[in-house]
Amino acid sequence: MIDLFISYMLLLLLLHSLSQPVRGVLIDCGSNFRSSINGQEWLPDTGYISTGTSKTITARGQSQILSTVRTFPLQGNLFRKFCYEIPVNRAQKYLIRTTYYYGGVNVNGNRNLNLNPPVFDQIIDGIFWGVVNTTEAYMKGNSSYYEAIFMPKGKNLSVCLAANAYTDSDPFISALEVVVLLDQVYNSTDFNHYALNLIARNSFGHDGPGIRYPDDRFNRYWEPFGQDTFPQLSSQNLSVSGIWNLPPQKVFQTRLARSQPEPLRLMWPPNPLPVVVPPYNYSIALYFADDQISRSPRTFDITINRVDFYNNLTLTPSGVVIFANEWPLAGTTDITLSPAPQSTAGPLVNAGEVFQVIPAGERTLVRDAIAMVSLRNSFRNPPIDWKGDPCLPSRYLWTGVTCSQGPRIRITILNLMSIGLEGSISPSIAKLTALTTILLGNNTLHGTIPDLSSLKELAILHLEDNLINGILPPSLGNLTKLREIFVQNNNLSGDIPKTLVQIPGLTLRYTPGNPSIIPPPS
Known part of the structure; x- marks a missing residue:
C-alpha cells in the first residue's frame, strides 16, 4: 500500500521539542558510573543485567561510551541467550539501538588471539533480530550499531545476545538505547504483529x-x-x-x-x-x-x-x-x-x-511466561539464561525448558536435575498447566511441595535428593496421568495419600530418607 501523508504542526512546538532530552533509557554497557554526554544521561548497566563481565578497552578516537563493554562467556553457552531487561510501557513503541566496538576485548595473550570480533545473534522479546557482525567496521576503526522499532510484549523489554554456530569468542556489547517514540511516528505498521529492522x-x-x-x-x-x-x-x-x-x-x-x-x-x-x-x-x-x-x-x-x-x-x-x-x-x-x-x-x-x-507475533503464552518469572525468582541461583522469552526463539530455549510448537506455545517439560539449584519451588509452577514432566531432583531445594492439582497432564514428578519438607499433597492423587513420583532423600512427613497408591501403573519412591513419612498400609 502506498500513501501520501502531509501533515502540519506549529513550528514553535517543534523547536521546543528539540530542546527536550531523549525519553527512554541509555545504557553504558560495562560501566559502573553515570555519565552525561552531549546533554544525554547514560546509566551503568548493572541495574538491567545480572550476568556477564564488565571490561575496559582502548577506544581511541571513539565516544567515551565505547570505552567499556560487557562480555558473555562462550564456553558452555552455545545457543544460550544473555538478556538485558528494561522496564517499559507495553502501550508504547520503542526505538532500540545496540552499539558495538570490539577493541580487542577477547584477545588474551598468545592463548586466544581473537583479533577479529565474534559473530553472534541478537534477540528482542523472543524475536530473532539479526546477526551481529562488526568485523568490517572494526577493521576500519569504527563502531557498529543496529537499530529496530518494537512494541514490547510485557512490562519488561528484553534485549539479548546469544552465541551461534559461528561464534568463536565471547559475545560483547558497548551500549544499549531504548527510546520512547510518539504515537504518530511509524504508525502505519501493525506492531502487534511486526517489527522494523533498520537497513x-x-x-x-x-x-x-x-x-x-x-x-x-x-x-x-x-x-x-x-x-x-x-x-x-x-x-x-x-x-x-x-x-x-x-x-x-x-x-x-x-x-x-x-x-x-x-x-x-x-x-x-x-x-x-x-x-x-x-x-x-x-x-x-x-x-x-x-x-x-x-x-x-x-x-x-x-x-x-x-x-x-x-x-x-x-x-x-x-x-x-x-x-x-x-x-x-x-x-x-x-x-x-x-x-x-x-x-x-x-x-x-x-x-x-x-x-x-x-x-513479531509469536510469544510464549503469557500465563506461562509470568509463571516462569515467579519460579525464577523463587530460586536463589536460577540458570543465567533465564531472562527474556522462555521458549523463543526456538533455538534459544531457557536451560532445562521444553516447549510445544504451534499457535499456543506452552512449556511442557522442566528438567533442572543436578544443577545446584537453591531456594524453593514457587506455587506459580501450578500455572504451567501444559507440563508433562517436572525434574528437579538432586539440588538443594527446601520448603514444601506446592499444590499441583491443576497440572492435569503431569506424568513424571522427580523431587528426590533435596531438602523438601512438609507432606505429599493429597491432591496429587487426582492427577490420573502420573506414572512416576520420586521424592526419596528429603525431609517429608505425614501419611502417603491413599489416592496416590490407587493410581494404576504409578511408580512411587519415597525411601530412603524421609524418616517421618508414614507408608501406606501393606
Whole structure:
C-alpha cells in the first residue's frame, strides 16, 4: 500500500521539542558510573543485567561510551541467550539501538588471539533480530550499531545476545538505547504483529557528520549519502514542520536533485539486500520539500526497480512523505525519479529510510511466561539464561525448558536435575498447566511441595535428593496421568495419600530418607 501523508504542526512546538532530552533509557554497557554526554544521561548497566563481565578497552578516537563493554562467556553457552531487561510501557513503541566496538576485548595473550570480533545473534522479546557482525567496521576503526522499532510484549523489554554456530569468542556489547517514540511516528505498521529492522536512514546530499540528537528528538542517526551525486543546498524558504515520522529539519537543508527536467537515479539503500525466495518485505519512506511551487510546480514519478511507486508527486515547502508499508526487495535497489511531462524542474529527494519488516507475533503464552518469572525468582541461583522469552526463539530455549510448537506455545517439560539449584519451588509452577514432566531432583531445594492439582497432564514428578519438607499433597492423587513420583532423600512427613497408591501403573519412591513419612498400609 502506498500513501501520501502531509501533515502540519506549529513550528514553535517543534523547536521546543528539540530542546527536550531523549525519553527512554541509555545504557553504558560495562560501566559502573553515570555519565552525561552531549546533554544525554547514560546509566551503568548493572541495574538491567545480572550476568556477564564488565571490561575496559582502548577506544581511541571513539565516544567515551565505547570505552567499556560487557562480555558473555562462550564456553558452555552455545545457543544460550544473555538478556538485558528494561522496564517499559507495553502501550508504547520503542526505538532500540545496540552499539558495538570490539577493541580487542577477547584477545588474551598468545592463548586466544581473537583479533577479529565474534559473530553472534541478537534477540528482542523472543524475536530473532539479526546477526551481529562488526568485523568490517572494526577493521576500519569504527563502531557498529543496529537499530529496530518494537512494541514490547510485557512490562519488561528484553534485549539479548546469544552465541551461534559461528561464534568463536565471547559475545560483547558497548551500549544499549531504548527510546520512547510518539504515537504518530511509524504508525502505519501493525506492531502487534511486526517489527522494523533498520537497513538504512540517510540524509541525501549531506556531507558532514551524521545528523543525531539534538537535531533529531529521538536520536535517530541520519547518515550522509550521495554527497558526490547531484547534491544541492535546499532553498531557505522551506517551512517543513510536523511532517509524518517527525524527521529533523536539518535533513531538508540538503538534497539530491537535477537542475534540469531529467531523471534522477539512486542506487539506494547503499548495500545490496539479501536475495531470498520469496523476497523479504521492506518499509520504505522518502522525504521531500521544495519551494519551486512559487515558480513552477516540481512534479515527478517514482519507480523502484522499474515498478511504479508513486506517480505525479508535486512538492511543497511544507514537506511530503511517500511511504510503503510492505514492499518486496532483493539485491540492488534502483530508485528513479522521472519528471512529469509538464514539469520544468528536475526531481529532488531530501532523505530516506528503509526497514526490513520482521514478523513479531509469536510469544510464549503469557500465563506461562509470568509463571516462569515467579519460579525464577523463587530460586536463589536460577540458570543465567533465564531472562527474556522462555521458549523463543526456538533455538534459544531457557536451560532445562521444553516447549510445544504451534499457535499456543506452552512449556511442557522442566528438567533442572543436578544443577545446584537453591531456594524453593514457587506455587506459580501450578500455572504451567501444559507440563508433562517436572525434574528437579538432586539440588538443594527446601520448603514444601506446592499444590499441583491443576497440572492435569503431569506424568513424571522427580523431587528426590533435596531438602523438601512438609507432606505429599493429597491432591496429587487426582492427577490420573502420573506414572512416576520420586521424592526419596528429603525431609517429608505425614501419611502417603491413599489416592496416590490407587493410581494404576504409578511408580512411587519415597525411601530412603524421609524418616517421618508414614507408608501406606501393606
